Amino acid sequence: MEGKDSSEEAVAAIEACYQGFNPAAYLQYNYTPPRADFQRSDSIVPWKLSCLHKAFSEGEMPLIIYAQRNDIDIPASWIREETAGWVKCALIKKNPTAWTEKAERLRSVVTDVLPINVHQPCPLPAGSIPSSGADCLVSSFCLESVSPDLPSFTRALGHLSGLLRSGGHLLLIGALGESFYLGAPGLQIPVVPLDEAQVCSSLRTSGYQLLQLSVYHLPPDMRVGVDDVSGVFFAKARKP
Numbered sequence: 516m517e518g519k520d521s522s523e524e525a526v527a528a529i530e531a532c533y534q535g536f537n538p539a540a541y542l543q544y545n546y547t548p549p550r551a552d553f554q555r556s557d558s559i560v561p562w563k564l565s566c567l568h569k570a571f572s573e574g575e576m577p578l579i580i581y582a583q584r585n586d587i588d589i590p591a592s593w594i595r596e597e598t599a600g601w602v603k604c605a606l607i608k609k610n611p612t613a614w615t616e617k618a619e620r621l622r623s624v625v626t627d628v629l630p631i632n633v634h635q636p637c638p639l640p641a642g643s644i645p646s647s648g649a650d651c652l653v654s655s656f657c658l659e660s661v662s663p664d665l666p667s668f669t670r671a672l673g674h675l676s677g678l679l680r681s682g683g684h685l686l687l688i689g690a691l692g693e694s695f696y697l698g699a700p701g702l703q704i705p706v707v708p709l710d711e712a713q714v715c716s717s718l719r720t721s722g723y724q725l726l727q728l729s730v731y732h733l734p735p736d737m738r739v740g741v742d743d744v745s746g747v748f749f750a751k752a753r754k755p
């Protein structure tokens with residue numbers, strides 16, 4: 516019982532950090548060059564997008580849930596066309612001529628933006644996805660960034676599994692070897708440092724069948740002082 520209380524306290528301490536999370540600053544730190552340099556194939560964001568592109572080209576994975584919480588207004592306002600924001604920047608850089616068409620397509624396929632809390636056994640509001648479960652979930656740099664330790668990360672993976680249908684896929688992107696990142700100027704948010712073996716064993720412990728694990732190692736010039744990440748993993752897993 517004592518263990519559970521201290522784990523809940525550790526989760527609550529991280530939740531308190533997110534009161535100061537500044538999405539605009541975070542996007543500036545992580546979604547501008549050198550980390551989002553579309554002229555370079557060894558830049559983090561192009562690597563991440565190419566993993567997602569490949570995964571979605573390979574299989575039937577039509578439904579995406581955006582795993583964001585207090586920064587939820589950024590994708591929601593972009594979809595309502597109130598802000599241009601970073602989605603436009605990414606689309607322009609990727610394809611300067613066809614970005615408006617892509618933006619329209621993206622807007623037309625996103626049906627909702629929902630709040631999520633991965634520490635809750637039912638992370639999404641009741642009734643927000645079909646009762647049979649989602650076909651596919653994408654989670655990017657969330658679970659390790661909100662978990663104080665490995666058991667908490669593994670539990671969060673289990674909570675996400677409850678949202679998937681049997682045979683559905685989880686596409687999980689996350690940081691390796693990271694102990695903190697800047698969530699706003701001067702705000703260091705603690706992160707559970709993970710290695711590849713821990714990611715694989717947490718997925719298996721949570722009942723997933725691991726289909727693929729790819730790893731990106733940070734080139735020295737991507738270490739720009741906004742975190743101490745050493746690499747990024749991309750996992751494709753299936754709920755049996």
Ligand SMILES: C[S@@+](CC[C@H](N)C(=O)[O-])C[C@H]1O[C@@H](n2cnc3c(N)ncnc32)[C@H](O)[C@@H]1O
Pocket residue numbers: 530533536545582583584585586631632633634655656657660661
């Ligand atoms: C490191 S940022 C990742 C942002 C973005 N998904 C990306 O790929 O860059 C961590 C995100 O976790 C979200 N978050 C904080 N607490 C959460 C929770 N309990 N459940 C789910 N997401 C949470 C924050 O709002 C923030 O957007």
